Amino acid sequence: MNTFSALALAIVPPTDEQMQRPLIGNGKHLLHLCEVDYASLLNTWHSAGIAQIAILLTNKNPIALSLKFKPHASSNSVSGLSTSGHPLSSGFYQQKNELHEQTQNQCQFQSYVSMPLARYEMPTSKESSQYASVNMSTAKASAPSTVEYDELNQRGHSKSGNEDPQSDHRDALPSVAPDKLSDDGYNWRKYGQKLVKGCEFPRSYYKCTYPNCDVKKIFERALDGQIKEIVYKGTHDHPKPQPSRRFTAGALISIQEEKSVNASSLTGQGDTTYSQTLSADQNGTPLSSPRGVNADNVDGASPLLNTVTDDTVTIKCIYFRRTDVGSIDISPVVKPIREPRVVVQTLSEVDILDDGVNMAKKWSEAILILGIYVIPV
DNA sequence: CGTCTTTGACCTCCT
């Protein structure tokens, strides 16, 4: 059977200069969700066969992203973002999507309700500018996928931010302590559970136990323990309480998130338009883009940020290459991880392929997102 | 005995 190797999605992290750059307007709010779309992977595999990057950026509010992808060193004939033959199924792209237009890539996405999700929602009242990162990874041996998320110190403040390594990379077996599967390094207290209408699974409500921290986490989990969706509300303004073993197993996917919320800006219109730049190519060279990934380019960041209201940004970034080798090889191409991060572990969805082979696990093993950095605008 | 989870009741918001 074909296997996959070297998922090599790498989004160039912001430069120091960018990091130091003052926010445009009063608010900056970006990445909120990172999800791995196994279904897309499967589709990709069936169609593309060799390489694929699937990126889905969705949000309810304007954002500005500059993304750059690097193919795996060993990748050949990487198709970059191109996914010919796949229809865009996401309504998100019906919005103004510069990303889509600029890259001229027909990224296709399949929305599967059963997919594990991790979503961050911005607080509506806090004024903060934070930098955060998310690491997503999948454990081997049919272990559920792991998502690491980390919030960094606010910009302008020292980055002392406790880079506490992630504590506990659990084995993440669905059958064991399902609640722990989403451990992100913070301590959570469950305060409620409810079966929401229209939702297939009960929704659990968690609060961060850190004093004065109002961050909440809501996720839906199937009976078998698989996490179907994770929603974060608010951002931690404190270091992780635990020390860590964070970079131990499988921190394969990294996303840096930078977001800030300004009360005034939050009162803006909620029109869902956002500008973002996505550049990629098979050789690690950025694709042409009106708004490059360079610091200079991001200067032109969308003023739309000033109109950010409520944000829920979904990002799906999947890039992988199929090989005919005998085993799945997950090897990071780059190592953009540069900041402390929270770990969120999720369960991978089990999907069955036409051939009857349960490929979900295989995919989960193969998925690797090395770095997604939201560049400040 | 302290902490965490469970779960029914209550509160708030939206239509």
Added chain:
DNA sequence: TAGGAGGTCAAAGAC
């Protein structure tokens, strides 16, 4: 304004 749905509280039980 009423009803429904989602979110939160808090007592009780489990660990």
